[in-house]
Amino acid sequence: MKSKDVILFSTADWDTPYWTNKQHTAVHLAKMGYRVLYVETVGIRPPKLSSGRDMTRIFKRLWRSFRGPSKARENVWVLSPLTVPFFHGSAFISMLNTWLLKAFLNVSLLILRFNFPLIWTYHPYMLDAIKGIQYSKIAYHCVDDLSAIPGVDIESFRTSERKLLEAVDVVFTTSEKLTQHCKQYSHSVHFMPNVVDYEHFVNARDVQMLPEDIACIPSPRIGYVGVLSNFKVDFKLVYEVAGRRPDWHWVFIGEEREGQKDEMIQQLKALPNVHFLGRKSYEVLPKYMAGLDVATLPTLINDYTSSMFPMKLFEYLASGVRVVSTPLQLGGVEYLDVKVASDTDSFCTCLLQQIKKGKIGIQESRSQVGANTWKARIDKMMNLLSVNVGPMY
Numbered sequence: 001m002k003s004k005d006v007i008l009f010s011t012a013d014w015d016t017p018y019w020t021n022k023q024h025t026a027v028h029l030a031k032m033g034y035r036v037l038y039v040e041t042v043g044i045r046p047p048k049l050s051s052g053r054d055m056t057r058i059f060k061r062l063w064r065s066f067r068g069p070s071k072a073r074e075n076v077w078v079l080s081p082l083t084v085p086f087f088h089g090s091a092f093i094s095m096l097n098t099w100l101l102k103a104f105l106n107v108s109l110l111i112l113r114f115n116f117p118l119i120w121t122y123h124p125y126m127l128d129a130i131k132g133i134q135y136s137k138i139a140y141h142c143v144d145d146l147s148a149i150p151g152v153d154i155e156s157f158r159t160s161e162r163k164l165l166e167a168v169d170v171v172f173t174t175s176e177k178l179t180q181h182c183k184q185y186s187h188s189v190h191f192m193p194n195v196v197d198y199e200h201f202v203n204a205r206d207v208q209m210l211p212e213d214i215a216c217i218p219s220p221r222i223g224y225v226g227v228l229s230n231f232k233v234d235f236k237l238v239y240e241v242a243g244r245r246p247d248w249h250w251v252f253i254g255e256e257r258e259g260q261k262d263e264m265i266q267q268l269k270a271l272p273n274v275h276f277l278g279r280k281s282y283e284v285l286p287k288y289m290a291g292l293d294v295a296t297l298p299t300l301i302n303d304y305t306s307s308m309f310p311m312k313l314f315e316y317l318a319s320g321v322r323v324v325s326t327p328l329q330l331g332g333v334e335y336l337d338v339k340v341a342s343d344t345d346s347f348c349t350c351l352l353q354q355i356k357k358g359k360i361g362i363q364e365s366r367s368q369v370g371a372n373t374w375k376a377r378i379d380k381m382m383n384l385l386s387v388n389v390g391p392m393y
Contacts, residue, residue, distance in 0.1 A: 003136050005114040006036045007105070009121035011146065013040045014078045017255075017279055018227060020311065021143050021174075021194065022122055028378045029120075030075035037069060037108060037117075038078045042101060042125050069108040079108050094156075101129040109133070118385065124160035127167060137169040137385055140186075142178050143194070145307035150231065170385055174309040176329055181307075190384060193330070195372040196314035200286065204319035205362065207290035213277050214291040217249050220355050223292035223321070225253045225285065225312055228265060234300045234326060235264035239271075240344040241351070246273050248351065253288055255279045289319035294354045297325035298347075313338070317368050320361075322354040336368050 006029055010022040026036045069077040081104040083097040109117075119130055119138040123146065130138075147157045165171065165185035172192050173179040179191045214221070224233070242250050255278055256265065268274045280288055289295075295316035299305050306329060313330070316323050323338045324347060330338070337360070339350035360368070371377075 003116040003118060004034050005112075005117035006034050007039065007109075007114070007117045007119050007130075007135075008036055009039045009042075009119070009123060009126045011041050011122045011144075013080075014038055014072055019282055021141065024197065024374055025120070025141065025378065026076050027073070028374045030073065031375075032378065032382070034075065034118075035112070035114065036076045037112060037114065038072065038076055039101075039105070039126075040078060040080045042081060042083045042097065042123070069112060077108075077112060079104060081105070097125070098128040101126065102131075105129055105133070121164070124157070124164035127160070127164050138164075138167060139381070139385055140164055140168045140171045140182075142171060142182055143174045143309075145178065145181075145304055148302070148304035148307070170381075172381060175307050177307045192377060192381070193309045193372065194311040194314065195374050195377045196311070196318045196369060198314075198318045198369055198373045200282075201289065201315050201318035202286075202320075202362075202365070204286040204289040204321075207287050210291045211284070211287055214251060214288055217251060217275050217291075219249070220293040221249050221251050221291055222351060223251045223253065223289075223295045224298060225288070225295070225315070226310075228252065228254050228256045228262070230262035231302060232300060232305060233262070234298045235262050235268060237298050237326070237344060237347060238274075238296075239264055239268055241347050242268065242271050242274050244344060244348055245351075246271075248273060248355075250274045251288075251292065252276045253278070253280050253285075285315075286319060289316070289321055292319075292321045293359075294351055295319075295321040295323050296351075297323065297328060299326045299328055301326060301328070314369055314372050317360065317365055320359045320365055322357055322360055324350045324354055337364075 008022065008026050008029075012020055012022050014023065022038075026038045029036050069079045072078045081101050083100050117133075117135050119135050120141060121138065122141050122143065146152060147154045162185050165182055168186060169188065171182045171186045171189040173182055173189060174192065174194050176191065179189055182189045209215075224238075238250060242248070250268075250273060252275065269276060277288070295312075297310055297313065299308075299310070308328070309330065310328070313323065313325075317336065325338055325340055327340055327342050330336070339354055341347035341350045
């Protein structure tokens with residue numbers, strides 16, 4: 001890997017409220033000395049014209065697209081390519097979007113003077129756009145089953161993904177289900193669960209004074225941090241547990257997304273022992289983690305979540321908070337002290353067990369997190385890229 005340039009094709013905009021693998025990967029590659037062109041999402045699903053959030057994103061994209069690559073931080077530039085967000089199954093729209101993405105990309109590479117870059121992608125809608133670019137290798141970081149997201153053109157996505165898998169040099173997956181899927185078409189697939197910015201979340205142990213909005217909530221506090229999505233969170237389970245144990249106080253840190261709202265949230269808000277604190281910035285999350293007695297992953301089990309490895313798992317553990325989860329496929333981490341429950345009774349039992357244990361000690365936390373940190377993971381990925389030589393597109 002002689003080149004120090006990376007083009008990263010993301011499925012999320014840079015400034016989205018919730019950072020995921022994409023932004024963290026870009027930042028840590030930049031810390032290693034790589035120059036990263038972060039290409040914002042080209043639109044995996046069509047926007048809803050009735051959605052204020054979607055329309056706002058469209059207008060922001062129109063403005064951003066013509067300013068070219070903008071520097072977001074040291075060694076990271078963000079490109080907002082203008083593409084048609086509708087009719088992804090249309091051959092004409094697909095051809096037009098490829099041409100647009102290719103044009104924006106080539107101009108950016110000239111401006112930034114990128115040379116022989118590594119291609120790092122989270123989606124398959126970029127393969128034709130990199131034709132003609134002299135690049136070193138392609139890595140596909142498969143972190144979700146995007147075809148299971150509501151509104152995605154499944155046939156178009158699967159066809160494009162298969163072409164990508166057959167062309168890439170290395171595939172990184174975050175769940176066993178994704179691993180088995182990708183192995184059907186790629187010779188070099190590596191299972192690597194999501195990781196944590198340990199140095200950031202370990203700060204939860206040093207918090208002397210909790211934020212006022214969580215400090216006023218009685219203990220024990222049971223927490224959930226993340227998007228309040230109707231196809232990800234089992235709010236009915238939470239409602240039943242909260243009703244069963246009114247002496248336990250639930251704390252939700254996050255917000256609802258337009259089009260993903262659940263009517264159960266209004267019923268939860270009516271309970272005196274359930275508290276919604278809204279979204280908190282990434283910088284202050286450790287302070288809120290410090291206020292939790294137990295953290296939860298009350299995840300609905302469906303086609304999307306069965307391929308998901310929540311980033312927040314190791315964030316909870318790094319913060320010293322024990323975890324109770326529904327039966328997610330967390331393959332390869334059986335050593336973690338995570339209690340798994342599938343119904344109201346078992347969830348209550350597991351929560352009680354974790355509450356009695358108390359916080360995780362610093363040594364135990366370090367042992368559980370182990371090498372599952374961003375620095376260690378990116379180092380391992382780049383080493384694999386340096387030794388794996390696959391087909392060139």
